[in-house]
Amino acid sequence: MNYQIELRHLHYFLAVAESLHFRKAAERLFISQPGLSTQIKQLEQALHTQLFVRDKRKVVLTPAGEYLKAEVEYLLNHLELTKKQVQHIGNGELGELRIGFLGSAMQQVIPDLLLLLKKRFPKINTTLDELSNTAQLNAILKDKLDLGFVRLSRVPKGVALAPVFEDTFSLVLPKNHSVTVENFKGMQQFKEEEFILFSAAYSPLYYDTVMSICEDAGYVPRVSHKSVHAQTIFKLVENGLGIAIIPTQLQNGFDMAVKFIELRKIKQRAVLSVIWKLDNRNPVLKQGVDLLLRN
């Protein structure tokens, strides 16, 4: 009657809570549906609390289930980290740092950081994931990631943010555009152009900053296309579909038929920041952050 909760129950619970579908969850877990049903029922009995409402056609989480889901995600991720950490200590390695980054940070900042880290702490392992701003923030909140490289101006309470790299912006123009580095006067020259930008959902800060650059030049830009990949933006510019404004660093590493004009005189800068969770228990994180911010 009084079951003991095991990690199995938590893993199963999470699968059902995510898919809200017993059969699909069972399939994902490589067990049969009746087995999953009984295990979930056991968990509910152990907690004396209903976690799902089964409505004979759809499954939904109760408020208690909703709460448990968030906590289980946290607990399981934390346990996963602990397992790795224990192994690292057993091997005489210091630990692992899980890093997320925006594509636009791969050009320069990330390689530099990794080299620095390897030099100072040769035994620290790293994992790298290219993720959007919001994906990184979520992963950090759930202890799936230790460190994120993002372009954000605000983060929720409990998360720290520190700028690590400042870049100018550059104009991206088709090769045959009448404006050149030599005859470039200012952004007011592009009042009538169509703009191609990174989408606001991908990076709200970037979007707002570009808007403010045009605003300072006295107009609101017409945005014809939005994309999340630099390469796509370059290709669109190359084909005369508009002009773009990008962080200067981004032009490296691509071989595109466009020309760049660095906007040194405008005040806006593309700021890359690190974010991490203040209550992160990974002992390696502190050293990584210290190292990063000492530059």
Add this chain to the structure above:
Amino acid sequence: MNYQIELRHLHYFLAVAESLHFRKAAERLFISQPGLSTQIKQLEQALHTQLFVRDKRKVVLTPAGEYLKAEVEYLLNHLELTKKQVQHIGNGELGELRIGFLGSAMQQVIPDLLLLLKKRFPKINTTLDELSNTAQLNAILKDKLDLGFVRLSRVPKGVALAPVFEDTFSLVLPKNHSVTVENFKGMQQFKEEEFILFSAAYSPLYYDTVMSICEDAGYVPRVSHKSVHAQTIFKLVENGLGIAIIPTQLQNGFDMAVKFIELRKIKQRAVLSVIWKLDNRNPVLKQGVDLLLRN
């Protein structure tokens, strides 16, 4: 060959890590010693890491085991809280606040706080534990306690501290002592007395403060006895074994044959503070702290 870790393993591991003795741990867990041995071996295999060194007469933790112990304590306590929390939410209650306190705070502050809390959040449950300063700090670091009422001036990083109650000190004298409330001049009158104090281990801040009170009067007190219980101290004073200095509030609730002189003119105060962990995930804590500090 590749075992799945379960909570059972973690509970068993913790029992062995605490007793450093397989047979005793097995007894405590109500299972047989061989069963425990195999489960621990499974855990070690799952982690590919040795956790204990069995030296054919004694068992010790490896560094990796040491690390795991701390993390497992944290995880299991956190899971325990989560279970309660889920049940509370399921019952439409808000949650549970686990409070620790010094005996000397029970007189006034704790009952007041509890009444306030019950009034503002009728659905919050509380558990109360009388613990020493350091026991509270440890319990808070391990997520076994949410809120502690202590007399401390510093706390480790990651723990917050906020004063909530300030009390004057009072002299405790035997009934027949020549000094009375009427002819009391100052602490310099007690230069030659023996002092009975709370032990420094129990409350370092109290000890230092009493020392500084005598220092201000121009002498170093001779300390003849130390205790952790107010009642013991009163009893010793009553029997002429010395005099004492205590937070004034403490005299309430005891019916002792001693007299008290409140030291209103000296600058030192007995400060009671709340402490809590900044990364505590109990959603109730924030409301409790807010309520407390708003007074």
Add this chain to the structure above:
DNA sequence: ATAAATGATAACTATGAATTATCAAATTGA
């Protein structure tokens, strides 16, 4: 030297996780 204590190993037992087969209810669609 003998007795007591310790953790590991081997063989066995029995608990309960997981499977298969099936049901009842709800939905879909010809």
Add this chain to the structure above:
DNA sequence: TCAATTTGATAATTCATAGTTATCATTTAT
């Protein structure tokens, strides 16, 4: 409207493995 499909729950059965008992090898204490 009625068969076909989809859903989670239930019942009976199987089987993996946690836990047991019995025993050993080694160390420590008397």
